[in-house]
Amino acid sequence: MSIDKVITDYRDAKEAMQAIIDRHMRRAFIEIKSELGTTPVDVDIRIQCVQKVDQKYQSGVYLTCQVRLGGD
Numbered sequence: 157m158s159i160d161k162v163i164t165d166y167r168d169a170k171e172a173m174q175a176i177i178d179r180h181m182r183r184a185f186i187e188i189k190s191e192l193g194t195t196p197v198d199v200d201i202r203i204q205c206v207q208k209v210d211q212k213y214q215s216g217v218y219l220t221c222q223v224r225l226g227g228d
Contacts, residue, residue: 196223
C-alpha cells in the first residue's frame with residue numbers, strides 16, 4: 157500500500173468519524189432544546205484511550221461529558 161493511500165484513508169476515516177459525532181451532537185442539542193428550552197454553552201467530552209495487547213492501534217471509549225450553561 158502506498159503512503160499516499162495510507163494518508164488518504166487516514167484522513168477519510170477522521171472525516172467520517174467527525175461527521176458521525178457532529179450528526180449525533182446536533183440531534184442531542186435539538187432534543188435538549190425541545191425538552192429543556194435551552195442548550196449548553198460548552199460541552200467537554202471525556203474519552204479514555206484503550207489499547208489491548210492484540211490491537212495494533214488504540215481505541216477511544218466514551219466515558220462521560222460535562223456541560224456548562226450560560227450562568228456557570
